[in-house]
Amino acid sequence: MTLPACLLGKTVSLNNDSKYVIKYQEPADKVHHVILFEDDQPKIYARISDTGEFLQSFFLNKSQDEHARRCLEKIKQMESTRTKSSLTQADIRDALNQSENAKFNNKNLEKLLTDEHLQDIKHCWPSRLLTLQSTNHKSTNSLIHSTLKQALSTANSKKSIEFLLLHRYDKFLIYLLNQFEQSPTLISDIINYYVKHKAYGEAEIFLTQLSKKCSLSNVSFINQLLDESRKINKENKQLTIFKQVFLMIYQRGKRKYKKEVTTWLSSITNERRNHLKKDILQLIKDKKSNETG
Numbered sequence: 001m002t003l004p005a006c007l008l009g010k011t012v013s014l015n016n017d018s019k020y021v022i023k024y025q026e027p028a029d030k031v032h033h034v035i036l037f038e039d040d041q042p043k044i045y046a047r048i049s050d051t052g053e054f055l056q057s058f059f060l061n062k063s064q065d066e067h068a069r070r071c072l073e074k075i076k077q078m079e080s081t082r083t084k085s086s087l088t089q090a091d092i093r094d095a096l097n098q099s100e101n102a103k104f105n106n107k108n109l110e111k112l113l114t115d116e117h118l119q120d121i122k123h124c125w126p127s128r129l130l131t132l133q134s135t136n137h138k139s140t141n142s143l144i145h146s147t148l149k150q151a152l153s154t155a156n157s158k159k160s161i162e163f164l165l166l167h168r169y170d171k172f173l174i175y176l177l178n179q180f181e182q183s184p185t186l187i188s189d190i191i192n193y194y195v196k197h198k199a200y201g202e203a204e205i206f207l208t209q210l211s212k213k214c215s216l217s218n219v220s221f222i223n224q225l226l227d228e229s230r231k232i233n234k235e236n237k238q239l240t241i242f243k244q245v246f247l248m249i250y251q252r253g254k255r256k257y258k259k260e261v262t263t264w265l266s267s268i269t270n271e272r273r274n275h276l277k278k279d280i281l282q283l284i285k286d287k288k289s290n291e292t293g
Contacts, residue, residue: 003199004050006168007034008126009135020044024075025126027166029196031055035071042075078125087112092129095143096136102143110147117151121163130167149175157186165193170202174209181215184224191228195235203232204241211248216256219267222249226268226276246283 007022014020020036020043036044045068046057060068091106095113106112113129120127133144152160152172157179164172173190180186187210194203207229214221229245250265257264269277 002050003168003194003197003202004029004032004165005052006134006166007032007048008167009131012036023126023128023131024071025166026071026074027124027162033067033071035068035075042072045071074123074125078123081119082116082128085112085116087116092132095129095147096133096138097143098139098141099143099146101139110143110150113143113147114150117148118155121151121155121159124159124162124166127163127167130169134167148172152176153178157183158189161186161190170206173206174213177210177213180210181218181221184221187224187228191232195232200232200236200239200241204239204244207232207241207245208248211245212252214249216249216253216264222268223276225249226280230276230279242279243283246280250284
């Protein structure tokens with residue numbers, strides 16, 4: 001099983017050699033509702049499977065159903081909001097550059113980009129900014145990316161997660177770390193999503209990133225992190241995510257707390273989730289055995 005793909009920006013060719021671009025996609029686990037555009041005009045509604053197979057499609061000027069009408073209504077709302085912005089196509093292309101290389105003909109460029117990200121996150125709209133970034137493969141330190149990080153710092157956490165997963169911007173989940181530490185159960189939603197799709201590699205990357213960056217004094221969050229990694233190991237016993245996550249946190253703790261590391265570790269193992277204690281102590285025992293062996 002694979003994660004739901006982001007189809008935005010993909011070009012589809014029909015038998016008559018006409019080419020259409022997917023510019024609208026709704027969040028979905030298995031079946032994607034999409035709208036294909038010809039230039040700037042919506043032309044075709046389609047349902048597409050995770051494997052890329054067209055399950056249904058029709059030209060919008062010949063037929064419509066409730067799903068197509070819903071998509072078109074959302075596109076109308078999205079375009080109405082965007083026409084009120086002073087962002088031009090030249091501005092958006094300029095935003096593909098990193099700050100030092102951008103022209104900044106629009107002095108409000110960064111604010112306008114951040115505002116559009118916030119609007120897209122709020123409604124989980126398909127982002128024209130991220131689509132352009134993904135299809136142009138320019139600087140990963142672009143203004144589009146830097147302003148997305150800024151938007152994520154203030155946006156609703158759950159909506160941010162949904163938005164990032166829709167666009168397959170999984171690597172940007174780490175920029176929600178502050179929100180995760182304030183609401184540790186948020187990471188459960190992401191791990192459950194990955195496990196559902198058997199995306200253990202993505203789950204491992206996500207959890208190890210958090211273990212490298214999280215606050216060592218946030219005991220509740222560390223327990224949540226360890227608990228989630230244990231769940232994945234139970235789901236797939238061939239994985240060693242729990243061990244990797246714990247050892248990363250433990251090594252960081254040893255460097256920070258030095259002689260007080262035992263006291264710090266006790267605060268973690270004595271947290272209300274005592275079922276972690278046995279497995280944590282076993283990992284430490286195994287590590288010491290390997291070091292002396």
